[in-house]
Amino acid sequence: MHEQDGISPPEILSSNSAASIKAKRKKQPSIKELVAGISSGNITDLSRAITLVESKNKTHTKKATDIISACLPHSNKSVRIGITGVPGVGKSTFIEAFGSYLTSIGKKVAVLAVDPSSTLSKGSILGDKTRMEDLVKDENAFIRPSPSGDSLGGVARKTRETIVLCEAAGFDTIIIETVGVGQSETAVHSMVDFFLLLKLAGAGDELQGIKRGIIEMADAIVINKADGHNLKAAKSAKVEFNRALHLYPEKDSGWIPKVSLCSALKQEGINDVWTLIQNYLKTTKANHFFDKNRNQQNKFWLLQTIEERLKSDFYSSTKVKSELQHQITRIESGKTTPFAAAEYLLSL
Secondary structure, three states, rough: OOOOOOOOOOHHHHHHHHHHHHHHHOOOOOOOOHHHHHHHHHHHHHHHHHHHHHHOHHHHHHHHOOOOHHHHOOOHHHHHHHHEEEOOOOOHHHHHHHHHHHHHHHOEEEEEOOOOHHHHOOOOOOOOHHOOOHHHOOOOEEEEOOOOOOOHHHHHHHHHHHHHHHHHHHHHHHHHEEEEHHHHHHHHHHHEEEEEEEEEEEOOOHHHHOOOHHHOOOOEEEEEEOOOHHHHHHHHHHHHHHHOOOOOOOOOOOOOOOOEEEEEEEEEEEHHHHHHHHHHHHHHOOHHHHHHHHHHHHHHHHHHHHHHHHHHHHHHHHHHHHHHHHHHHHHOOOOOOOOHHHHHHHOO
16 A cells, blocks of 8 residues: 555645735734724733734834823732842742632633843843743733843833733733842832742851841842741741841831742642731722832832933934043043043033
8 A cells, every 4th residue: 555645635725824824923903903803802912912012123113102191090900029139039930829829719810021131131031931831821810921131121111011912801910020039120119019028048148148138128028938847948048138127127018028938849828928918908098008008119110211201302312422532532531531521521
């Protein structure tokens, strides 16, 4: 016996189908269609809108702005949780366990990221979407790696606009992850309601690279990997952190930061973290700090956006571009000072 060739489809059918598929791919949904799709929880439309937000194309930026404006009335109805911790602390495992727990109790979870490394590598958070294998398949969860960007501020701005779109799509719990430590923590802290710091037992701040200021920002410290032979060390660390937290000034929120233990790998203590967050929300909504904080954050992002826009417009000016190098040469040859050169450039 010999294998027979398969039957080719009619040529007219093949060409028509190909043309039809190509036409569908080329046709982009309108702003109205995207907003309607987002409002109904359509993940494809949400992803398309986020891509527009991330784009540097001016036409896309205008379209994204219109979409965000249309989505604003449907946003602001979630709890925004920031999660930070050094690489190796188990952020991805924790977020997957935490996100899965939240979807199991009826929540809709969006996981976003602010990635400072993207300014160097032009990449995104990458590993997280592949590591969170179960959560990425959950129909009530949405994971979006951070966009690459020329500045952390730009990445953070896009993340903040993405929050609005996710809230409009019906996600009631937004988790914002920051990778590593440093300036990105401040950016994330300025866009969340609750800031959670993941730590490991048996590793000092020097080893973990966690600065004092980050502990000050934290509303809770969760010691991960509190299982097996690590459990005793985790309990000791909990006592030490509780003592340390009492040395910090009282927070404007009226909330006293808590320390909790968990094992994300074994999914132990995850529900305690959510209970802790619920208590925080109850406290801050009762004393009106919750709304006050969001208003302060909006003011902060207004000023940040103005600063970034002014900076961008300045450096994109043709006159500035042509004169900047000349002024640098004059500084190097001692013919002017940096301050005088700056005054001159700003007067152009």
